[in-house]
Amino acid sequence: MNPEKRRLLLTLTAAILCCSLLGGVFGSRVVVASAASEGEVADSIKRFTDVLAVVERNYADQIDSETAIFSGVIPNLLHTLDPHSQFFDPDSFRQLRDEQKGQYAGVGMQIAPRNGNTVVVAPFPKTPAYKAGLRPGDVIAEVNGEAMDGLNVGEVASRLRGPAGTQVKIGVVRRGVDDMLNFEVTRASIPYPSISSSFFIKPGIGFIRIDRFNETTGKELDKALADFRKEGLNGLVLDLRKNRGGLLSEGVYVSDKFLERGKTIVSHYGRSSPERKYKAKRGNGGEVFPMVVMVDCDSASASEIVAGALQDHDRALIVGTPTFGKGLVQTVYPMGKTAGLALTTARYYTPSGRLIQRSYDDVSLWKYYSDPCSDKYEPRTDEVKLTDQGRRVYGGGGITPDVRIAETKLNEFQVTLWRSYSLQTFAQEYTLQHPKLEPNWEPTDVVLEEFRQFLYREKVEFSEADFSENADYVKRTLKREVYVSAYDLHEGEYVKHTLDPDVQKALDLLPEAKELLESSGRLIARQ
Known part of the structure; x- marks a missing residue:
């Protein structure tokens, strides 16, 4: 490692070590009883550099100090504080900023690993990849003449990205086509x-799916x-399932759109962070309508802020499963020009005073992240608060929905279809054979039989009982995949949500x- 990069690594590590030890400057939770003195911090940094020097000189094999520090020392150091403080190396920091800004420079397609290769899931509508003719299922074989064999999805993505206006040559292998196609x-x-x-989704009933909270939300x-x-x-049905959060400011903005002006949305405070309350600045302007918010075990952070605010003010019915319980405020501190530190500085509280954050004391990281989606998980109910109407709600374990809708689990046959990529591959073959899909196409019994024969050819193991019992699921999912392949990702998502049984349950709860909205109105009138 050259001296300049070594100095950068040691400076970054020292800065993060200072944050974790001093705590009072940045953090809301520390592992020492009082702030460390400057001398103790200096001693700790010196011990760290001494250990690193001994390892570099004497370890049995040659080591990559950059990888050891970025992937080992710093993450483990931060995990002693809480599960969500984290360090972003240059690549991950750039990706974080792209996600926050809501744009990036590239070709515009979703890619994923499949059978040891990187494949196109779908090009985004109206993007260069879409216009060039790249299709779902294309295996990315080359980028600018470099073979992609052995590279992971992140490495392939980094080669596809680049400054706007520059060109990239992409070679793909397409099922049913003998030669490699070049774009x-x-x-x-x-x-x-x-x-x-x-x-x-129905006459007069809107459906909005928010995947994340970024600068454009x-x-x-x-x-x-x-x-x-x-x-x-x-x-309105607002779908926040699988939404793991994002920018606090955008979560506040979304809540503001549906609440009365002046209503509290969320507050946060920490050991060195004074309390701050966020209120609806503009409000809904008197526009109210029945509203259902869908959540699940992967709804976290800003999603929980929105759900918690609308629940506490009796503005919307929250349905689904208990949310993740991520209520720690991370402040992102730039570390040089290309790296960043997301450090916990405070905790979120809903308008009724509920703590969103779930306990992470004495649990492993694996258990902490997997618990909310386990079948046996139940959130805490010992912290009881009241909504504006006096309904009981609970804190300390995410947001508990007003109406539980058990998440639909995939059965063994359905898991087999996804693991074998049978649905996607059949859809890609079908649309190649039927390039002009008829309007309002539906998977008929004839298409279902074609899919059955396809599974036999691909040697996917299943029983006739499996196929018959899952016929509705296969039709529903095939329709989505065929629309993605024939049209674009947006069309596929439209089909997916309109046919989603859980969305239909949410509609039934409008x-x-x-009634909740009208009860709230009567309460305001009495006051």
């Missing part, structure tokens, strides 16, 4: 929207609601959401 694609600034779906929500208003909005 020359001009990179562009690609929007990375946080709202993946927004449409009328508020603008995207404004546009979605404005489009709904043109035709008349009488109810009358209950209306």
